[in-house]
Amino acid sequence: MKLNLGIDAGGTYTDAVIVRSPDHSIIASYKALTTYPDPLNGIREALDGIEQEMLSQVDAVSVSTTLSTNTILEGTGFPVGLILVGDYFISEDLPTEHFIQVKGGHDHKGGEAEPLDENAVREFAQRAKENVSAFAVSSYFSIRNHEHELKVKEIVRKITGMPVVCAHELSQDLGAFERAVTAFFNAQLLPITEKFMSSVESEIRSRGMEAKIFMLKCDGSVVGIKNALERPIESIFSGPAGSLIGAAFLSKRDTCAVIDVGGTSTDVSVIREGVPEMSESGAVVGGWKTRVKAIRMETSALGGDSDIWVASGKVNFGPRRVIPLCRAAAQFPKFLEQLATNPMPSKALMGRNFQPTKFYIRTKYEPLELTDIETEVLNAIHAEPTSLKEIRSRINKYPASKHLDALIQKRLIQPISFTPTDALHVLGEYTKYNVEASRLGAHHLAPLYKMDADEFASYVKKEFAKNMAADLVSFFFEDISREEIRNIFDAEAPIQFKVHVPVVLIGGPVIAYLEEIEKLIDAEIILPEFASVGNAAGALAAKGIRRIEILIRPVSMAAPDWECYVYSEKGRENFDEYEDALDHALKLGKDTIYEYMKEAGLDPGSVKIDIKKDEVTLEGSGTLVETKIVVLGVAEHIEEDE
Numbered sequence: 196m197k198l199n200l201g202i203d204a205g206g207t208y209t210d211a212v213i214v215r216s217p218d219h220s221i222i223a224s225y226k227a228l229t230t231y232p233d234p235l236n237g238i239r240e241a242l243d244g245i246e247q248e249m250l251s252q253v254d255a256v257s258v259s260t261t262l263s264t265n266t267i268l269e270g271t272g273f274p275v276g277l278i279l280v281g282d283y284f285i286s287e288d289l290p291t292e293h294f295i296q297v298k299g300g301h302d303h304k305g306g307e308a309e310p311l312d313e314n315a316v317r318e319f320a321q322r323a324k325e326n327v328s329a330f331a332v333s334s335y336f337s338i339r340n341h342e343h344e345l346k347v348k349e350i351v352r353k354i355t356g357m358p359v360v361c362a363h364e365l366s367q368d369l370g371a372f373e374r375a376v377t378a379f380f381n382a383q384l385l386p387i388t389e390k391f392m393s394s395v396e397s398e399i400r401s402r403g404m405e406a407k408i409f410m411l412k413c414d415g416s417v418v419g420i421k422n423a424l425e426r427p428i429e430s431i432f433s434g435p436a437g438s439l440i441g442a443a444f445l446s447k448r449d450t451c452a453v454i455d456v457g458g459t460s461t462d463v464s465v466i467r468e469g470v471p472e473m474s475e476s477g478a479v480v481g482g483w484k485t486r487v488k489a490i491r492m493e494t495s496a497l498g499g500d501s502d503i504w505v506a507s508g509k510v511n512f513g514p515r516r517v518i519p520l521c522r523a524a525a526q527f528p529k530f531l532e533q534l535a536t537n538p539m540p541s542k543a544l545m546g547r548n549f550q551p552t553k554f555y556i557r558t559k560y561e562p563l564e565l566t567d568i569e570t571e572v573l574n575a576i577h578a579e580p581t582s583l584k585e586i587r588s589r590i591n592k593y594p595a596s597k598h599l600d601a602l603i604q605k606r607l608i609q610p611i612s613f614t615p616t617d618a619l620h621v622l623g624e625y626t627k628y629n630v631e632a633s634r635l636g637a638h639h640l641a642p643l644y645k646m647d648a649d650e651f652a653s654y655v656k657k658e659f660a661k662n663m664a665a666d667l668v669s670f671f672f673e674d675i676s677r678e679e680i681r682n683i684f685d686a687e688a689p690i691q692f693k694v695h696v697p698v699v700l701i702g703g704p705v706i707a708y709l710e711e712i713e714k715l716i717d718a719e720i721i722l723p724e725f726a727s728v729g730n731a732a733g734a735l736a737a738k739g740i741r742r743i744e745i746l747i748r749p750v751s752m753a754a755p756d757w758e759c760y761v762y763s764e765k766g767r768e769n770f771d772e773y774e775d776a777l778d779h780a781l782k783l784g785k786d787t788i789y790e791y792m793k794e795a796g797l798d799p800g801s802v803k804i805d806i807k808k809d810e811v812t813l814e815g816s817g818t819l820v821e822t823k824i825v826v827l828g829v830a831e832h833i834e835e836d837e
Contacts, residue, residue, distance in 0.1 A: 200214075200404075201733075211227075263433070277378075278294070297319075331379045359382075360378045411734045421795075431489070441730055443466050449467075463666045474489050510644055512615075557608055558606055572594040618659075624707040637651050661715065743827075746823055759776040777822065789802065804826060805826075805828075
């Protein structure tokens with residue numbers, strides 16, 4: 196009997212499931228808290244909840260995670276130096292203060308537009324290396340010629356010894372700025388992903404498992420551990436991708452919409468006839484548009500662990516993830532007393548970081564590049580919950596909100612506060628942790644909104660359900676803003692949105708929102724068995740997929756059948772005859788897929804390849820302008836029993 200292990204390390208919980216081949220039934224599952232910032236203990240606890248005898252029979256392990264997504268949403272990634280090569284217009288702010296634009300780049304045919312300014316690259320690398328953990332480079336039309344990006348990579352690595360990510364390694368799509376953003380986030384995530392995957396692999400090997408290890412990508416496919424470490428940006432939505440594949444798997448529906456409620460975010464996506472609906476232009480995360488091929492998704496930074504805070508008579512949701520009061524009290528015995536006696540901040544201070552329910556705890560990250568004031572505030576925060584009053588007594592003043600924000604962004608401290616999870620504890624609908632802490636939090640905040648504790652908790656729950664419904668409807672109405680749709684759910688009117696596909700709910704205590712969602716949405720609402728571990732199940736149900744795009748264009752339109760350029764992720768190549776170029780492109784596509792599957796630990800012999808060829812000709816003359824070839828390879832990563 197072959198067994199397969201799925202692991203999902205989310206922002207709040209780490210789940211493990213065991214699936215049996217060939218009937219794909221779940222025979223064991225376990226949920227553990229994700230440990231922050233190092234996920235190893237959470238992974239270890241999740242695996243401890245599975246019988247060792249079962250683990251010893253595991254042949255393959257698949258992992259999904261919201262780690263990358265949450266890192267970008269929360270702005271807690273490692274600092275990166277960004278190098279832009281070429282004279283293109285930057286219309287918006289860049290995601291880093293450490294950047295430079297240098298001369299160089301290519302034209303649309305791959306010819307050098309201007310020589311690369313190597314000295315400027317050297318000076319920037321020397322200047323930035325003390326303040327960053329990695330570098331990213333994006334060159335104008337690098338999808339037609341990689342030469343300048345590769346040269347920058349060589350120079351920077353020689354000077355700094357740090358990782359350097361080239362934009363052409365991640366995308367062959369047009370859009371120099373979007374490729375730059377993609378390369379930046381990939382570089383930012385490298386150390387985080389390496390630590391995460393190393394933790395997973397070491398824990399698996401320490402238990403005597405020789406299983407192959409895969410990671411779920413944001414397009415709903417799996418990738419081998421080597422490729423996962425090289426391209427962490429492709430895991431940005433692997434958690435939601437896991438929930439989508441897992442929802443279809445658990446509900447036995449080939450077509451459905453999915454609402455996935457996590458600790459940090461709520462995500463909506465759709466699968467049709469077993470194929471995830473993909474984003475045409477690339478994934479958007481944290482407001483940044485990338486060139487990463489991902490499932491199309493509506494995501495909001497609102498989850499079970501979102502910060503609930505009151506200011507100026509308004510209840511605010513998120514966007515920051517915090518430790519719920521109920522969980523803090525379960526972990527720290529003295530916290531209940533601290534919470535009960537915590538004073539109300541003055542109206543002048545009241546805001547996101549200053550609440551009667553707000554505490555801070557120091558993480559195990561080592562501080563780097565702190566100002567003197569940030570260091571002073573950090574030293575006043577201990578490894579146990581620390582109140583604002585305690586910080587004030589230790590530094591003789593209240594910390595500035597911007598300094599708390601800076602320490603949170605650098606992952607050095609983590610807030611504790613009231614959350615939707617606490618609201619469910621107050622209402623008695625989810626009581627896994629300390630109910631009294633949640634009630635104390637509601638008693639602190641409710642008067643600020645002129646309610647009692649139960650009314651406040653009920654209000655938070657209903658507002659959260661409205662947000663879930665708005666995310667779902669917004670997914671289908673792309674041309675209408677989410678804010679407009681959300682406002683409709685506040686209107687007292689006898690109307691209801693009807694959704695003609697089943698809606699599957701996935702996530703922790705998502706059952707608590709079932710009744711509210713059924714009031715807001717007219718659809719078949721499905722809460723499948725094992726809904727709380729849907730992402731981990733999805734990691735196992737996914738397949739190995741590799742997509743190659745190759746472009747063939749004539750060097751000169753005067754002789755389109757003669758000399759041709761072949762543009763691919765391997766670079767630009769020249770051929771004297773069109774037929775030779777076409778044969779090479781087809782072989783290159785197939786060989787790249789087989790090589791990818793082999794490196795990923797998948798059986799190349801099981802790969803199914805589909806080839807699409809589109810030719811563009813001039814109207815009237817029939818002259819060939821370009822040929823676009825898409826080679827798609829699909830392989831099962833979970834082997835069946837004989």
